[in-house]
Amino acid sequence: LKVPHRRDVPFARLTTLGVGGLCRWLFEPTTEAEAQTFVRACVRESLPWRVLGGGSNLVVLGDLDLPVLRLALPKEVRREGTRLTAPASHGHIALAEAAATAGLSGLEFASGIPGSLGGAIRMNAGAYGREWVGVLSSYRFLTPEGDLVEKAPDPGEFSYRWSFLTGGRVVLSATAALVEGDPAAIRAQVAEYRGKRGTSQPLSKRNAGCIFKNPPGLSAGRLIDQAGLKGLRIGDAEVSPEHANFLVNHGHATAAEFADLMEQVRTKVREVHGVDLEPEVEIWR
Ligand code: FAD
Ligand code: EPU
Structure with missing residues (x-):
């Protein structure tokens, strides 16, 4: 398979808990086309596989002898008006930082949630009364067959710490609809959330x-x-x-x-x- 990959990577290095056996096959596509190639190959070979993000919500028992997909797409954030689009492999906290730097409000809640953007969309991650579905204007994903779909969220697709983006669906990128904000006020909100987190977690x-x-x-x-x-x-x-x-x-x-x-x-x-x-x-x- 012409997709960059590594063998026998310890899950201890791929997860925030720092535990787990070996990831026998870690595929790290650097383009969406490579990701699609990976999914289609698994479908063709009837191979079960998994998708990994930042590993911040995960425990892996023993060695995993299944192909694991971890996107390694170029880290670019695109701005159109007050919308920000980023690849699923973008760091989640880094995206919240980018929004704050751009003077865009709406992702302050995300500033303390580690992992990748893709993992956050899949989990509908949230904090302090906000969650991703509240700012998500559109997202792109691969279907379990490897077809590319781009759409706006529909009712029933996301709820508390849940989405339908499981079972072989791979989030490729997401667009957040944000609003212009006062950079100082955004920073102050982020600092307040970080403070709360620091005292309770x-x-x-x-x-x-x-x-x-x-x-x-x-x-x-x-x-x-x-x-x-x-x-x-x-x-x-x-x-x-x-x-x-x-x-x-x-x-x-x-x-x-x-x-x-x-x-x-x-x-x-x-x-x-x-x-x-x-x-x-x-x-x-
Ligand atoms: P992973 O742990 O890698 O994977 C989690 C799930 O997402 C798996 O099912 C995986 O298959 C799937 N997945 C990953 N990438 C994709 C993709 N591209 N397409 C489809 N599926 C994918 N969560 C909150 O909601 N709120 C919080 O306040 C919060 N605080 C946290 C604080 C700390 C210190 C830590 C360590 C975690 C916290 N979390 C929180 C949990 C975790 O950070 C989130 O669930 C995060 O969104 C998971 O993203 P990830 O990329 O690490 O996913
Ligand atoms: N509490 C206790 N004992 C404890 C912990 C909490 O009595 O050991 C009490 C607190 O005093 C408070 C209540 O439980 O009255 C809720 O606690 P907290 O404010 O810490 O929030 P939480 O419900 O435990 C949720 C999310 C967090 C998110 C915070 C902030 C879930 C499962 N957890 O925590 O998300 O960061 O709110 O919004 O929804 C995550 O999902 O991984 C996560 C960390």
């Missing part, structure tokens, strides 16, 4: 953000906290004493320890509160 340790989605009307962090699970530790994997919905890596944790810890937390919250938490973090095996 354990950002000094490797983590994958919130592990579970908030059940409707409830806070997963509070439920886990009230179940007395802060500080629960398996090896170097721990339920953060700062924010109970974050698991942190003290240095030498393994993917299996994180998966075990997630299961223990889920079981305990079910026992104590009768609530079944839905994972936000994906486990690949």
